[in-house]
Amino acid sequence: MAIFAVTGLVVKLVLLVLIFFSVVSWAIIFYKFLQVHRANRESIRFMDFFWKTKRFDAINEQLDRFGHSPLAVLFSEGYIEMKKLLGKGVQKEEAEIISTELGGIDNIARALRRATTSEIARLEKYLTFLATTGSTAPFIGLFGTVWGIMTSFKAIGETGSASLAVVAPGIAEALIATAIGLVAAIPAVIGYNHFQHKIRVLIGEMDSFSTEYLNVVQRTFSRK
Amino acid sequence: MSRTLKNNPRFGLMVASSLLLHLTIYALIYQYNKLQRANYSQEQTYYVDLVNLPVARPRSGASASEKASPPASSTARQVVTLPDKSPKKIATPLATKKPPKVKPASETGEELSKQMAKLQKRVEEKHTSSALDTIRNKAGSGRTGMPGGKGDQAGSDYASYVKSRLEDAFYSPMVYKGKKPEVKLLLRISRYGKIDFRIEQSSRDILFDAAVRRAIDMARENLKAPPDGEDFEHPFVFRPEGVKKK
Numbered sequence: 001m002a003i004f005a006v007t008g009l010v011v012k013l014v015l016l017v018l019i020f021f022s023v024v025s026w027a028i029i030f031y032k033f034l035q036v037h038r039a040n041r042e043s044i045r046f047m048d049f050f051w052k053t054k055r056f057d058a059i060n061e062q063l064d065r066f067g068h069s070p071l072a073v074l075f076s077e078g079y080i081e082m083k084k085l086l087g088k089g090v091q092k093e094e095a096e097i098i099s100t101e102l103g104g105i106d107n108i109a110r111a112l113r114r115a116t117t118s119e120i121a122r123l124e125k126y127l128t129f130l131a132t133t134g135s136t137a138p139f140i141g142l143f144g145t146v147w148g149i150m151t152s153f154k155a156i157g158e159t160g161s162a163s164l165a166v167v168a169p170g171i172a173e174a175l176i177a178t179a180i181g182l183v184a185a186i187p188a189v190i191g192y193n194h195f196q197h198k199i200r201v202l203i204g205e206m207d208s209f210s211t212e213y214l215n216v217v218q219r220t221f222s223r224k
Numbered sequence: 225m226s227r228t229l230k231n232n233p234r235f236g237l238m239v240a241s242s243l244l245l246h247l248t249i250y251a252l253i254y255q256y257n258k259l260q261r262a263n264y265s266q267e268q269t270y271y272v273d274l275v276n277l278p279v280a281r282p283r284s285g286a287s288a289s290e291k292a293s294p295p296a297s298s299t300a301r302q303v304v305t306l307p308d309k310s311p312k313k314i315a316t317p318l319a320t321k322k323p324p325k326v327k328p329a330s331e332t333g334e335e336l337s338k339q340m341a342k343l344q345k346r347v348e349e350k351h352t353s354s355a356l357d358t359i360r361n362k363a364g365s366g367r368t369g370m371p372g373g374k375g376d377q378a379g380s381d382y383a384s385y386v387k388s389r390l391e392d393a394f395y396s397p398m399v400y401k402g403k404k405p406e407v408k409l410l411l412r413i414s415r416y417g418k419i420d421f422r423i424e425q426s427s428r429d430i431l432f433d434a435a436v437r438r439a440i441d442m443a444r445e446n447l448k449a450p451p452d453g454e455d456f457e458h459p460f461v462f463r464p465e466g467v468k469k470k
Contacts, residue, residue, distance in 0.1 A: 019246070022246065023239065023242045023243055023246055024239070024242070025242075026241075026242035026245055026246070027235065027238040027239040027241065027242035028238070029242075030238040030241050030242060031235055031238040034238075126235075156398075157397065157398055157399065157431075158397060158431060158434065158435070159395050159397075159435075160395040160396045160397045160398050160435060
């Protein structure tokens with residue numbers, strides 16, 4: 001637009017930075033929306049499937065259907081660890097017994113905790129950029145505005161005329177930087193808060209699934 | 225862990241979508257502005273060019289500012305002065321000459337009205353002739369203050385024209401160093417319209433000097449070549465109040 005064309009070099013740079021922030025923020029918002037939405041949907045489906053299916057090996061075979069669910073990842077990690085322990089038991093001719101005394105349950109719990117941590121990291125990836133955009137974009141915009149007003153006042157001083165017709169366009173050009181800063185920051189802050197909440201819910205679900213999983217493992221294998 | 229990474233949505237695709245969104249919004253705003261601009265009915269602005277205002281004697285070579293007196297006011301002045309003269313003309317013969325034959329009151333009244341009619345006729349004639357003169361002057365090439373003006377004094381009209389153009393273009397800075405900054409310069413306009421100037425006395429104020437230069441640059445776009453086909457050279461003085469011919 002014409003207003004962008006008439007701004008100074010510094011204001012132009014500020015605007016470019018803000019546009020970059022806005023583009024990347026929206027990309028992250030789209031990305032996170034898809035990721036969190038799929039994770040929620042498939043977690044619900046996975047939990048249904050988990051409670052309906054009694055056998056761990058049958059669940060493990062169907063895990064590909066729940067590729068986006070963090071709970072499926074947790075199950076997979078726990079199952080791999082459990083298999084390792086069972087394999088060790090076979091070697092010791094104590095098949096299908098996971099001894100709590102030997103720390104077998106602890107091993108699975110550690111594996112689940114590790115998987116939870118990595119899933120949280122995966123879900124929270126790029127969110128820091130949204131937080132950064134939300135907090136810094138208005139200030140960057142403000143810097144552009146201050147600079148624009150400074151240069152426009154300088155120009156007014158040189159021309160000598162201080163009428164509204166002379167002062168107003170310069171200030172309008174300068175204020176566009178603040179406007180774009182806010183345009184970049186507002187969706188970023190909203191997106192950050194929304195996804196933080198959704199991820200917190202998913203983390204809660206992962207914690208409760210880990211506990212449930214450990215309980216099931218203990219119930220199933222300790223009895224034998 | 226590799227399974228989870230594989231299932232992540234592609235970030236590049238999201239960046240492309242975001243770019244598309246931004247471009248769409250930009251295009252929408254652009255179109256909206258364009259539509260608004262198209263619907264906006266702009267009224268034509270009329271400017272009054274003070275340089276081209278009618279002048280009493282444009283061919284005499286006097287400048288617009290010096291002799292600018294519209295014809296209407298001059299005739300008005302004549303009309304105002306007439307009643308002073310007419311009673312004199314009527315009164316003197318009555319006072320100095322021999323006492324006329326005694327005429328009846330009705331006769332003297334008729335004479336008076338005749339004289340009044342004559343005077344009125346004369347005034348009307350003068351009025352018409354001055355109006356015609358003005359029209360003739362306007363119709364001819366000699367409009368004072370215009371680049372085509374042909375004053376008797378070489379370049380006098382053109383100097384006024386140049387001065388007014390410089391005045392239009394000159395904006396004194398809001399702040400200046402001295403109390404009364406003054407720039408004296410010699411402006412030279414070639415017969416082909418090429419403008420050149422030499423600052424003879426600077427104001428020692430960078431901003432004020434820059435304002436003068438800028439005024440000349442701005443005036444350069446509108447100034448026409450001298451009408452008489454000769455080079456024009458004239459000193460001008462720039463002050464915060466305006467431009468003056470030296």
